[in-house]
Amino acid sequence: MMIEIKSLKKIYGGVTVVNVPQLSIAKGESVGLVGNNGAGKTTLFRMILDLIRPDTGEVLSNVEVVAGGENWKTYTASYLDEGFLIDYLTPEEYLYFIGGLHQQSKATVDEALVKLGDFFNDEILKKGKYIRDLSKGNQCKVGVASCMLQNPQLLMLDEPFANIDPSTQFRLKNMLKEANKTKGVTTIVSSHDLNHITDVCDRILLMEKGVIIKDIATNSSTLKELENYFGVGQAFEELVSVIDKIDEEENH
Template sequence: MIAINDLKKIYNGVTVVNISHLEIKKGESVGLVGNNGAGKTTLFRLMLDLIRPDNGVVLSNGENVAGHEHWKNYTASYLDEGFLIDYLTPEEYFYFIGGLHRQSRATVDDYLSGMAEFFNGEILKKGKYIRDLSKGNQCKVGVVSCLLQNPELLMLDEPFANIDPSTQFRLKSLLKDLNKNKGVTTLISSHDLNHITDVCDRILLMEKGKIIKDIATSSSTLNELEDYFGVGQIIGSPVKVDGEENH
């Protein structure tokens, strides 16, 4: 579904993304992990054509995302509150998003009624603008606006960061259902290693702009990641990524 080739982004002489080749197949659930400054959010923004690469391409179903539009019809993403329209109420925003996808207000209302547990009584019918919501509740609005679109590809940047523990578990359940039962391709970045290894079947470890490890999630993956972030390297032999050894 996604193919990345020779992708580079350079800021002030520093290469912040440098990926020679990466493929994400349709229906995969992929987690992206790495320290601050690893290039995760920049990679997401390149994949969404929010910024242009200095070299290389991102292909979505064979279409270069730069300068094309069709991929937007099946892609939903939430990276931060900048994706929201903060002078609207949550209801107004959901109706706006639904309208973009030719959904009636009744259809939107019906969908939102099924999200009552996820909202935990904190979002709808409160008379608040989105800008007046907490960061966590803004995240809930952003995530639900993505799900409302019935995407084939869902991209979320740090969705667990600001939400309460109960909502974290509800979000994990939603993401698992989307992937396992509806075949949605999910790409999620997170600093929370427990959540990301629980939700995703494949983990990409990113450092200094490069994917240095591509792991099929297993019972040992969490320990492997904890070892890396605890001592600075993956325990075991060097791994080959894009034909090069990484230690």
């Protein structure tokens, strides 16, 4: 098992933002995490990566407890947001730095970057820009590229499709599929885009208010099922809003 979660809870200000009693992700699975803003997706990611500690429970990666552990870091690559980058470096400097951490020579990194040429769309390298001066979408490309450089066994990406253009989205989907299907990389990806996530992932976890309310294998009806869930949820929220407004007017 690649990831094993047991009795995991995170509470902020008396509100439980993540409550996952049990979750197992096998080696080689491609898992999508979906849910509205505030569902707890990023908090769950951060606990899996030991960036924040749970109030109760634990996360195991390859049967090792993540909290305080070190071994899992050697095979795990992740990009959650631009805070993962070193913004005063150029993209090349940052990618050479990441490669160096994984005992890769400059020549090896250069070779990998040639393969990422289409993904970068000639907007990243040799532009003389610092990472902080890149658009959010191009920062995301650098973050994803740094993950791919590491040849991980576990790859975690939080909303990677959000700020990139359609061509890059298409290329990223192909990269993720190749990593999973060809190299056996376990991938965990969150996204608000239901089309992308059902296209890339064989298993979908639907989170609502910190709880995984659905855990489904992707099939031909999954996209429709998710669209119905989010459509009904939105309609319900709109209805509540209208009722609140009527109550307010009546009270006045």
